[in-house]
Amino acid sequence: MTQGRPLLNRRLAEFGTTIFAEMSALAVRTGAINLGQGFPDTDGPEEVREAAVRALRAGHGNQYPPGPGIPELRTAIAAHQQHRYGLAYDPDTEVLVTAGATEAIAASLLALLEPGDEVVALEPYYDSYAACIAMAGATRVPVTLRPDTSAGTYRLDLDELRAAVTPRTRLLLINTPHNPTGTVLIREELAAVAALACERDLLVVTDEVYEHLVFEGEHLPLAGFPGMRERTVTISSAGKTFSYTGWKIGWITGSPELVTAVRSAKQFLTYVSGGPLQYAVAEALRLPDRFYAELRADLLAKRDLLCAGLAEAGFAVYRPAGTYFVTTDIRPLDASGDGIAFCRALPERCGVVAVPNAVFYDHRDQGAPFVRFAFCKRTEVLQEAVTRLRKL
Numbered sequence: 459m460t461q462g463r464p465l466l467n468r469r470l471a472e473f474g475t476t477i478f479a480e481m482s483a484l485a486v487r488t489g490a491i492n493l494g495q496g497f498p499d500t501d502g503p504e505e506v507r508e509a510a511v512r513a514l515r516a517g518h519g520n521q522y523p524p525g526p527g528i529p530e531l532r533t534a535i536a537a538h539q540q541h542r543y544g545l546a547y548d549p550d551t552e553v554l555v556t557a558g559a560t561e562a563i564a565a566s567l568l569a570l571l572e573p574g575d576e577v578v579a580l581e582p583y584y585d586s587y588a589a590c591i592a593m594a595g596a597t598r599v600p601v602t603l604r605p606d607t608s609a610g611t612y613r614l615d616l617d618e619l620r621a622a623v624t625p626r627t628r629l630l631l632i633n634t635p636h637n638p639t640g641t642v643l644i645r646e647e648l649a650a651v652a653a654l655a656c657e658r659d660l661l662v663v664t665d666e667v668y669e670h671l672v673f674e675g676e677h678l679p680l681a682g683f684p685g686m687r688e689r690t691v692t693i694s695s696a697g698k699t700f701s702y703t704g705w706k707i708g709w710i711t712g713s714p715e716l717v718t719a720v721r722s723a724k725q726f727l728t729y730v731s732g733g734p735l736q737y738a739v740a741e742a743l744r745l746p747d748r749f750y751a752e753l754r755a756d757l758l759a760k761r762d763l764l765c766a767g768l769a770e771a772g773f774a775v776y777r778p779a780g781t782y783f784v785t786t787d788i789r790p791l792d793a794s795g796d797g798i799a800f801c802r803a804l805p806e807r808c809g810v811v812a813v814p815n816a817v818f819y820d821h822r823d824q825g826a827p828f829v830r831f832a833f834c835k836r837t838e839v840l841q842e843a844v845t846r847l848r849k850l
Contacts, residue, residue, distance in 0.1 A: 482495050482811075488809070491809060491843045491846065494811040496782060506700055509738035522733070527553070531737070532550070537743070543679050544682070545681060554724065555707065556724060559708040561724065562710050566663045567594045568590070571629065573594070575597070575626060577628065580601055580632060581600035599627070603641055605785075610777050612639040631663050637781050640779055640784065655686065662690045662691070667694050667697070669699075670699045671699075671753070671782055672754070687713065689716075691711075691716050760834070760835070771791075771844070783830050783832055787827050787828055791850055797827055
């Protein structure tokens with residue numbers, strides 16, 4: 459039928475089933491506690507869910523919503539950026555609603571890259587980055603965040619970042635707060651990234667979906683730095699903040715030229731999605747600041763509970779400054795340092811599922827001994843997971 463030609467095109471040949479699907483299936487099969495995939499095990503605010511119910515019953519968004527997103531949500535996104543960060547965006551020309559942050563990433567990279575362009579991305583990185591860069595025909599150039607064992611954190615080497623930029627570099631792909639390491643880039647690092655982008659005339663796509671999950675330091679949007687507003691596509695979503703990951707409501711903000719470019723790709727991906735849910739997310743973004751403070755306090759307590767339990771179980775723990783993931787080094791427990799094998803065996807050994815960080819690296823040996831756990835779960839679930847991990 460295909461004369462021996464592979465069915466999957468060569469750009470995607472290196473990508474199989476995502477590690478999240480594999481490990482979640484393993485959790486179901488073994489009945490293990492799933493601390494692998496990053497989704498909460500409770501719903502978000504009841505008033506937000508009821509807003510979705512009202513929209514459904516009122517017939518709001520049950521048919522195709524406007525391609526850029528409903529005006530109410532675009533206005534709420536612009537107001538959020540102004541209130542939280544002092545960034546002013548026109549909701550009509552500088553905001554675009556997407557099917558989650560994943561589509562926002564795909565549409566941005568497909569729109570802004572040409573075959574042969576290079577994209578500098580912080581490694582380890584969310585697996586969709588590599589796939590989307592490949593689909594655009596571009597080349598990814600990783601800059602690795604390095605673990606600092608003494609501090610129990612990861613850090614960006616700015617000299618390595620600068621050295622990674624070549625005449626073929628088109629775009630920097632920045633993720634802060636960073637998944638999976640939990641790193642929150644500080645002002646001096648972001649200023650250096652901004653200066654490099656301006657000096658080399660680079661576009662920047664920033665994935666900021668964990669913007670409200672910061673425990674140490676503060677989240678500073680790169681678009682707020684000098685010279686960056688006109689060259690930065692900022693991505694966020696409702697899923698991580700409001701604990702409705704299945705709704706898949708994301709967005710971008712940027713200059714009219716950048717938003718128009720991304721919309722040109724987005725309209726041929728999903729066109730639109732989640733009409734009634736967009737009304738609910740518009741209400742969610744108007745929740746008082748108290749909501750964000752309570753969210754942070756709740757996750758901070760869960761972070762500390764899981765970090766303490768992992769350390770007690772024998773892992774070397776890298777305490778995250780943001781997100782709801784904690785990275786560990788398995789070598790105190792497993793001299794082989796094979797995180798993939800460790801994660802595949804963990805459910806049978808003690809009834810807990812985690813994700814190996816090696817899958818987030820181009821050169822898997824660099825991430826081989828590191829394993830990621832999610833703490834966006836109920837406290838009693840985390841307590842039970844800690845109890846089970848003590849068996850190691």
